[in-house]
Amino acid sequence: MNIGTVEGAGRPGEVEAMEDRVWTAEDVRAELPSVPVKINGEMCIGRVRGRKLPFAQVHTGWGPVEAAWATLAYVLSGPGRFLRA
Numbered sequence: 001m002n003i004g005t006v007e008g009a010g011r012p013g014e015v016e017a018m019e020d021r022v023w024t025a026e027d028v029r030a031e032l033p034s035v036p037v038k039i040n041g042e043m044c045i046g047r048v049r050g051r052k053l054p055f056a057q058v059h060t061g062w063g064p065v066e067a068a069w070a071t072l073a074y075v076l077s078g079p080g081r082f083l084r085a
Helices: 013-019 025-031 068-079
Strands: 002-005 034-039 043-047 056-060 064-065 081-084
Touching: 025 056, 025 068, 034 056, 034 068, 043 064, 056 068
Parallel strands: 034 081
Antiparallel strands: 002 081, 034 043, 043 056, 056 064
């Protein structure tokens, strides 16, 4: 799993709302936000689940993807970042 950057990822308004905040792993666990995910060259929005698990599960239209909580915090804290699965 890799992390990349892209301009205008996701639906309008969703990525822009994520840009103005610095997330921590604890914030991601507490709020379980949606994250931009790129799978097979297509951008989609993944739903974060698994608050009590050691790794987060990001559910997309292509199936679930596991990621570290710190990785999701990094993706959410930067403008135009996405999770690559």
